[in-house]
Amino acid sequence: MNIETRLAVTAALESAGWEGGAASQLRGLLPKLTHRPSGTTLRVLTQPGGCGLDHSGGYTVTFLAQVPDSVVLAACLAASGQLDPSQDRVELEKRDNWLGCLEAAGVDNWSGMEVAIDIRRGRTN
Numbered sequence: 848m849n850i851e852t853r854l855a856v857t858a859a860l861e862s863a864g865w866e867g868g869a870a871s872q873l874r875g876l877l878p879k880l881t882h883r884p885s886g887t888t889l890r891v892l893t894q895p896g897g898c899g900l901d902h903s904g905g906y907t908v909t910f911l912a913q914v915p916d917s918v919v920l921a922a923c924l925a926a927s928g929q930l931d932p933s934q935d936r937v938e939l940e941k942r943d944n945w946l947g948c949l950e951a952a953g954v955d956n957w958s959g960m961e962v963a964i965d966i967r968r969g970r971t972n
Contacts, residue, residue, distance in 0.1 A: 853891050853898050855917045855949040858963075860889060860923055862945065874894070887932035889923050904927045917946060 865880040878891045881900045886903035896912025900922055908926075910919050920942070924930035930939075945967055952963035 850855075853896060853916070853919070855946055856889070856898070856919050856923070858919050858949050859916075859942065862943075862960050863929060865889070865923075865927075882929070885927040887923070887927040888898065889919075899916070900926055916950070917943060920946060 860882075862882050863882075865882050867878070867880050868884075880889045880890075881887070883891070884947055888901040889927060890897055890899045890901065892909070897920060899911050900908045900919075902908075908922065910922070923931060924942075948963045948966040
């Protein structure tokens with residue numbers, strides 16, 4: 848089982864207020880993040896890189912490993928009501944930039960998180 852391929856998505860969702868990912872991973876469980884106000888949940892599946900989006904309205908969407916992280920992230924934010932088409936484009940670009948920073952830092956382990964934060968702040972050491 849390989850859950851590292853979706854760590855950038857789980858990290859970005861946690862920064863957007865979703866809960867449960869890091870704690871679940873530390874306990875050796877598959878990450879499951881929940882957006883409390885909407886009840887929407889993202890599960891990382893046992894298939895390498897796969898994940899599922901469970902909407903509080905009763906539907907589930909499964910994303911294969913080939914689906915880009917940015918698509919999964921946008922779907923999660925839209926399903927939870929956090930992605931509003933009228934939202935300022937600058938905010939969306941900031942979120943995309945943050946996901947790019949996480950990916951550039953190699954968040955296949957949590958030690959890369961501090962590097963991503965430095966990249967986001969424009970520091971390159």
